[in-house]
Amino acid sequence: MSAGVALRGVSLAVPAGAVLTxxxxxxxGKTTLLRLLATLTRPTAGSGRIGGHDLVGDxxxxxxxxxxxxxGTQLYDDLTATENLLFTAxxxxxxxxxxxxxxxxxxxxxxxQAGARVRELSSGMRRRVxxxxxxxRRPRVLLLDEPFAGLDQDSGKRLGEYLHGFRAEGGAAVxxxxxxxxxxxxxxxxxxLAGGRxxxxxxxxxxxxxxxxxxxxxxxxxAS
Amino acid sequence: xGTRVLGGVSALLLLVxxxxxxxxxxxxxxxxxxQRIMYIHVPSILTAYVAIGVVLVxxxxxxxxxxxxxxxxxxxxxxxxxxxxxxxxxxxxxxxKPTWGTWWTxxxxxxxxxxxxxxxxxxxxxxxxxxDPERAxxxxxxxxxxxxxxxxxxxxxxxxxxxxxxPATVLRPQAPTMDPTMLLALAVNVLAFVCTFAYLATRRYxxxxxxxxxxxxxxx
Amino acid sequence: xxxxxxxxxxxxxxxxxxxxxxxxxxxxxxxxxFFAVLLLxxxxxxxxxxxxxxxxxxxxxxxxxxxxxGVLGLGRASALxxxxxxxxALVLAPGDKxxxxxxxxxxxxxxxxxxxxxFIVATGLLYNLDLxxxxxxxxxxxxxxxxxxxxxxxxxxTMTAQLRAREVLLPVFLLPFVVPVLLAxxxxxxxxxxxxxxxxxxxxxxxxxxxxxxxxxAGMLTFEFVLEA
Numbered sequence: 001m002s003a004g005v006a007l008r009g010v011s012l013a014v015p016a017g018a019v020l021t022x023x024x025x026x027x028x029g030k031t032t033l034l035r036l037l038a039t040l041t042r043p044t045a046g047s048g049r050i051g052g053h054d055l056v057g058d059x060x061x062x063x064x065x066x067x068x069x070x071x072g073t074q075l076y077d078d079l080t081a082t083e084n085l086l087f088t089a090x091x092x093x094x095x096x097x098x099x100x101x102x103x104x105x106x107x108x109x110x111x112x113q114a115g116a117r118v119r120e121l122s123s124g125m126r127r128r129v130x131x132x133x134x135x136x137r138r139p140r141v142l143l144l145d146e147p148f149a150g151l152d153q154d155s156g157k158r159l160g161e162y163l164h165g166f167r168a169e170g171g172a173a174v175x176x177x178x179x180x181x182x183x184x185x186x187x188x189x190x191x192x193l194a195g196g197r198x199x200x201x202x203x204x205x206x207x208x209x210x211x212x213x214x215x216x217x218x219x220x221x222x223a224s
Numbered sequence: 225x226g227t228r229v230l231g232g233v234s235a236l237l238l239l240v241x242x243x244x245x246x247x248x249x250x251x252x253x254x255x256x257x258x259q260r261i262m263y264i265h266v267p268s269i270l271t272a273y274v275a276i277g278v279v280l281v282x283x284x285x286x287x288x289x290x291x292x293x294x295x296x297x298x299x300x301x302x303x304x305x306x307x308x309x310x311x312x313x314x315x316x317x318x319x320x321k322p323t324w325g326t327w328w329t330x331x332x333x334x335x336x337x338x339x340x341x342x343x344x345x346x347x348x349x350x351x352x353x354x355x356d357p358e359r360a361x362x363x364x365x366x367x368x369x370x371x372x373x374x375x376x377x378x379x380x381x382x383x384x385x386x387x388x389x390x391p392a393t394v395l396r397p398q399a400p401t402m403d404p405t406m407l408l409a410l411a412v413n414v415l416a417f418v419c420t421f422a423y424l425a426t427r428r429y430x431x432x433x434x435x436x437x438x439x440x441x442x443x444x
Numbered sequence: 445x446x447x448x449x450x451x452x453x454x455x456x457x458x459x460x461x462x463x464x465x466x467x468x469x470x471x472x473x474x475x476x477x478f479f480a481v482l483l484l485x486x487x488x489x490x491x492x493x494x495x496x497x498x499x500x501x502x503x504x505x506x507x508x509x510x511x512x513x514g515v516l517g518l519g520r521a522s523a524l525x526x527x528x529x530x531x532x533a534l535v536l537a538p539g540d541k542x543x544x545x546x547x548x549x550x551x552x553x554x555x556x557x558x559x560x561x562x563f564i565v566a567t568g569l570l571y572n573l574d575l576x577x578x579x580x581x582x583x584x585x586x587x588x589x590x591x592x593x594x595x596x597x598x599x600x601x602t603m604t605a606q607l608r609a610r611e612v613l614l615p616v617f618l619l620p621f622v623v624p625v626l627l628a629x630x631x632x633x634x635x636x637x638x639x640x641x642x643x644x645x646x647x648x649x650x651x652x653x654x655x656x657x658x659x660x661x662a663g664m665l666t667f668e669f670v671l672e673a
Contacts, residue, residue, distance in 0.1 A: 022660035040532055042358075063538045072529025076461065078468040083461075091537040091544075100641045117468075252487065287669055329608065342620045350617070353607055356588035362673040363603045365619070366666045373662055374621055377655055385631070 001075045006032040010198045012191065016140075019163060021183040023212075024193035025220050030176040031071065035145045037067040050141055065091075067139030069147060073130040076188060077119040081105060081129045084118060088133050096136055104136040105129070109158055115205065123150045131159070142166065142173040148182050160186060180216065181209055191215055195223030225264030227430070230423045237416035239288055241267075241317070244409035252406075257323050263409060265315040266287055267417035269337055272404035276299045278425065279347075286361055295361040295436060298368050300428035301349050304421055309341040332386040336379050343371050451543040458547025459554075465524060466555055475553065476517050477562040483509045484566055498571055503633035505628055509563060510586070511593065514556050515615045518597045522554055522605040530604075535671050545598065545667035549660065552594045553587070560586045581636040588652050589629035593622050594661040602670050628652040 007029040014020045024030045035041045039051065039059045047054060051109060053061040075084045082101050089096030105114050108128040116127055127150055134142065146158050163173060163186055177183040184190065190207060192200035201218035245263035252259035283297025316334045317327050347367050354360035487505050491498055525531045534544055566584060568575040600618045604610040628648045635645045
């Protein structure tokens with residue numbers, strides 16, 4: 001990472017059973033935010049807690065609770081979908097057998113591709129395998145970076161349904177997305193990052209897509 | 225304030241050491257005056273070992289506490305390690321030329337020192353090549369620990385390798401036949417070099433600290 | 445799950461994964477062995493056809509080839525982790541990272557051993573030398589030397605993986621470090637090839653095994669720091 005401040009003075013809270021959608025232009029700090037929450041990066045100042053565990057001090061406990069689906073799929077292209085999931089289970093000490101793996105793949109609609117090497121799958125399918133990988137571990141918190149990118153209509157709908165169910169079970173999610181429409185549909189809270197600062201942070205309420213779009217433009221313009 | 229005293233003491237000791245090396249100590253029975261270079265060669269490698277020890281302590285301290293002060297100490301000591309190993313190599317080479325007729329002998333100490341020189345040069349290289357300062361400090365700390373662990377292993381392996389191929393070298397001043405006046409002169413010089421190292425390391429550490437403070441002020 | 449069992453499970457999973465991925469890799473799993481045999485040719489062209497000269501240099505040639513091919517192998521292994529952010533997945537695995545480190549060391553050692561076996565056999569064939577009596581001992585030396593090399597190399601490869609000049613920097617950092625391994629392994633290989641007894645070279649065995657133990661332990665303790673950085 002080159003010298004520069006990615007995030008400044010960001011303060012957020014996401015309760016259980018809620019989805020926070022984070023919008024922002026490229027370079028606004030969205031990915032850094034997710035990486036901080038996932039404990040992949042340490043903050044230079046400030047602190048955070050997930051599930052009562054400190055992000056820096058209780059890193060290990062945070063990692064057991066959190067599942068990150070980032071830009072990279074974290075998959076080995078030469079292994080099959082099933083093998084990738086089994087490897088993840090072994091890494092995380094999650095008891096998982098073939099049945100659990102099949103169930104996770106089924107939740108993202110990829111039962112048929114269980115034995116296919118990741119290299120042979122389309123990019124949309126790969127992203128779904130990446131999600132299945134995280135689902136397998138039953139995290140309490142999901143961090144999703146552009147989950148709708150490269151997904152077709154059907155898969156996008158399925159993802160939305162999955163998140164709905166996840167939320168109903170008490171899970172919390174932070175979804176970073178470019179897509180105003182889908183992001184809004186999912187959200188309980190909406191936040192907009194611009195230039196490393198939190199420009200907007202409010203409950204979704206009765207926000208329409210147009211209103212959100214106006215907020216987004218305003219925030220982005222004032223940041224540049 | 226303390227640093228200035230240390231600097232004064234070091235300068236004084238160096239002068240005394242120089243006088244002892246060239247005036248007080250007698251010329252060597254076999255090699256004559258050329259052997260006097262030992263009074264620089266041996267203290268510098270011993271000081272290099274001290275410096276490596278400081279790098280080790282700083283590295284462990286940084287990994288343990290994550291406080292940059294430890295890292296700065298290690299960095300300062302690392303630079304001096306490269307300096308003192310370089311001095312050892314150069315003086316060893318100068319010693320070898322009139323004695324053996326070659327600029328480089330694959331003598332055990334010279335070879336080991338050359339390896340240490342390369343390793344700690346790489347240590348400095350690693351720091352300069354990694355952009356993220358925290359990552360650079362962490363990597364350097366690991367390298368600092370590994371380097372210190374390797375020092376004795378390198379020492380023995382090279383020595384055993386050497387003894388298989390050639391008889392013992394004359395560049396070994398710990399010969400039991402060393403004159404007590406020579407030993408005294410040597411001891412004074414060792415002390416002088418170590419004090420100088422302490423002084424230089426402290427100054428360098430201060431400088432690094434000031435640089436770090438200036439940088440963090442620039443971020444606010 | 446009990447900590448030691450989880451540790452072993454992680455190490456085994458990483459080992460298995462490294463081997464399978466290498467076997468299925470597009471570039472062909474035998475690239476390393478191919479490179480090693482190519483080195484054989486080059487050595488012979490450079491030093492032959494005088495068989496005596498080759499024979500006397502053989503131990504050194506073995507280990508030069510292993511080290512050079514090993515550096516390439518390490519580079520490949522760390523490149524695989526960088527794809528798709530797989531390294532992040534390793535960082536996010538909870539618990540002691542030492543298991544992951546051991547798995548990687550074991551995996552790279554196995555792959556290098558496969559290359560070394562091919563190399564030894566090919567040497568016997570191409571140079572028309574009878575190496576059979578020495579083979580069991582050669583393999584033992586190969587294992588011990590490779591473990592030491594891999595223990596330090598895995599760590600350094602992870603560090604240099606994120607740097608732009610990684611192909612040049614890895615050997616610059618690694619090779620001076622493993623000189624003791626080179627010296628010990630060559631001396632032991634010479635003894636094996638000459639059919640010497642085990643006694644005279646006992647000190648070298650101690651040095652080699654000492655190196656292995658020191659650096660595997662040091663690696664296990666520090667790998668976490670390197671991963672998290």
